[in-house]
Amino acid sequence: MKTLLVQESQKISGTINISGSKNASLAIIASAIIIEHPVKISNVPNILDVKNLLLILKHIGFKFHFSKNELLIYPLDKVQSYLIPRHLTSRLRASNLIISPLISKYGKIKISQDSGGCNIGARPIDLHIYAIRKLGYHITLSDQNYLSIYKNTKLFPQKIHLKKISVGATQNAILATVYIKGTTIIKNIAIEPEIIDLISFLCKLGFKIYLNKKSRTITVRGITREHIKAQKHTIVHQVIPDRIEAATFIISTAINGDKITLNNINHCHLQNILIPLTKSQIIRYTKLSKDSVQISKTEFQFQPSMTISTKPYPAFPSDVQPQIMVLMCYLNGTSKITENVFEQRFQHVYELQKMGANIRIKNKKAIIYGKKTLTPTKIQCSNLRSAAAMLLAGISSKSANKLYTIIENADHITRGYENITEKLRKCSIHIQVLQEKYPSTVIQDNQYLIK
Numbered sequence: 001m002k003t004l005l006v007q008e009s010q011k012i013s014g015t016i017n018i019s020g021s022k023n024a025s026l027a028i029i030a031s032a033i034i035i036e037h038p039v040k041i042s043n044v045p046n047i048l049d050v051k052n053l054l055l056i057l058k059h060i061g062f063k064f065h066f067s068k069n070e071l072l073i074y075p076l077d078k079v080q081s082y083l084i085p086r087h088l089t090s091r092l093r094a095s096n097l098i099i100s101p102l103i104s105k106y107g108k109i110k111i112s113q114d115s116g117g118c119n120i121g122a123r124p125i126d127l128h129i130y131a132i133r134k135l136g137y138h139i140t141l142s143d144q145n146y147l148s149i150y151k152n153t154k155l156f157p158q159k160i161h162l163k164k165i166s167v168g169a170t171q172n173a174i175l176a177t178v179y180i181k182g183t184t185i186i187k188n189i190a191i192e193p194e195i196i197d198l199i200s201f202l203c204k205l206g207f208k209i210y211l212n213k214k215s216r217t218i219t220v221r222g223i224t225r226e227h228i229k230a231q232k233h234t235i236v237h238q239v240i241p242d243r244i245e246a247a248t249f250i251i252s253t254a255i256n257g258d259k260i261t262l263n264n265i266n267h268c269h270l271q272n273i274l275i276p277l278t279k280s281q282i283i284r285y286t287k288l289s290k291d292s293v294q295i296s297k298t299e300f301q302f303q304p305s306m307t308i309s310t311k312p313y314p315a316f317p318s319d320v321q322p323q324i325m326v327l328m329c330y331l332n333g334t335s336k337i338t339e340n341v342f343e344q345r346f347q348h349v350y351e352l353q354k355m356g357a358n359i360r361i362k363n364k365k366a367i368i369y370g371k372k373t374l375t376p377t378k379i380q381c382s383n384l385r386s387a388a389a390m391l392l393a394g395i396s397s398k399s400a401n402k403l404y405t406i407i408e409n410a411d412h413i414t415r416g417y418e419n420i421t422e423k424l425r426k427c428s429i430h431i432q433v434l435q436e437k438y439p440s441t442v443i444q445d446n447q448y449l450i451k
């Protein structure tokens with residue numbers, strides 16, 4: 001596991017090009033299993049999750065070319081393997097997203113249920129299975145935790161009501177229905193921008209999917225493979241910008257200032273971050289163009305605190321909760337977070353406490369007593385967004401001797417942030433990457449100095 005050494009910075013400033021969305025890319029790449037013609041997907045981030053998903057596609061038999069954020073995928077004549085082993089699924093959560101494309105087009109899959117991704121709660125897939133089973137697929141679970149799904153009868157359209165809003169279940173439910181003749185209705189769906197991007201990609205392929213955001217309903221009119229084959233051209237699709245990466249840089253500016261310009265962003269997708277931060281008078285933002293924004297830090301003159309409750313989009317995203325908690329440590333008042341999406345997503349709290357944060361947790365609520373200065377020490381990352389929070393904490397930390405914050409298990413960050421160290425250096429942040437744990441010199445309890 002890599003270790004990052006981050007030194008406190010007076011301010012963060014510069015211009016950053018935000019990468020393509022991790023979660024949109026993963027869903028779109030998985031759905032490409034269904035293609036009948038080559039597809040060109042641009043703005044794909046060069047991150048570990050994408051590379052690991054491509055390994056699964058390669059295992060199935062796909063040929064593709066990935067270079068300079070452009071991914072060209074060719075349709076598959078013959079599946080090489082319907083068995084997706086644990087060593088491939090355990091690398092990323094989105095390995096689950098290949099289930100429906102594979103069964104829709106090729107009728108079967110056997111896949112390990114040990115999927116990876118952030119270790120932030122139980123993360124069952126009962127809702128995915130409910131939707132797939134309701135459509136008529138046959139499903140069994142083996143002793144070794146492998147899920148076998150196959151089509152052994154004609155499938156009929158259904159009304160599917162997902163009892164909880166789930167991004168992954170919505171994606172799998174859509175993809176399981178696209179070839180079922182008739183009209184399938186899926187209710188209580190997730191409406192994250194990444195879902196809309198997936199639908200937009202599938203519609204370009206020729207599928208008939210209609211979304212009603214207000215009623216959280218998707219209507220799929222099933223079509224035949226011949227219909228898709230008849231669309232004779234290479235499909236080109238540009239993945240939406242990563243709103244979580246953009247939010248991470250916005251929050252870093254809110255903590256350290258002074259001014260940052262973000263290019264390749266979608267203003268609409270960032271409203272759930274920008275509105276609470278501007279309402280609390282923590283940042284100012286100026287729209288520079290349709291896809292760029294300037295963020296500047298205010299002087300906290302109104303003693304702000306914040307109250308955040310994570311919920312499915314368009315509410316505040318769970319994927320930004322660890323990062324905003326770092327900001328809350330510095331606010332003048334007492335802030336509150338309710339984490340409603342993942343039951344174990346407070347693992348970063350212990351690490352922030354090691355740096356001096358005053359945070360109390362009770363069930364799914366965190367109370368953050370602000371006006372604390374975080375001090376450098378050795379901290380651990382437990383998942384992707386906790387790693388982002390640790391970076392923000394390290395950048396903002398202060399000590400008399402200009403110590404480095406030592407961030408261990410930092411590989412998590414490479415799952416979802418493209419070129420993060422280069423981007424931070426561009427914003428005047430001092431950061432070093434070590435391949436191994438740092439044999440550091442202790443100069444005070446729990447504090448380490450670079451020789």
Ligand SMILES: CC(=O)N[C@H]1[C@@H](OP(=O)(O)OP(=O)(O)OC[C@H]2O[C@@H](n3ccc(=O)[nH]c3=O)[C@H](O)[C@@H]2O)O[C@H](CO)[C@@H](O)[C@@H]1O
Pocket residue numbers: 023026093094121122123124125126127128129164165166167168169190312318319341342343
């Ligand atoms: C690769 C990807 O796109 N990951 C995102 C996706 O994860 P993912 O798709 O796994 O998240 P879900 O939206 O499915 O999960 C939301 C909640 O529903 C629960 N649940 C989900 C499915 C199910 O069958 N049963 C069930 O109980 C989960 O445990 C969780 O408590 O959406 C999350 C919520 O926005 C984000 O944090 C992740 O970054």
Ligand SMILES: C=C(OP(=O)(O)O)C(=O)O
Pocket residue numbers: 092093094116117118119319384385416
């Ligand atoms: C939870 C996340 O990712 P994953 O679903 O891939 O684990 C995330 O991106 O914050």
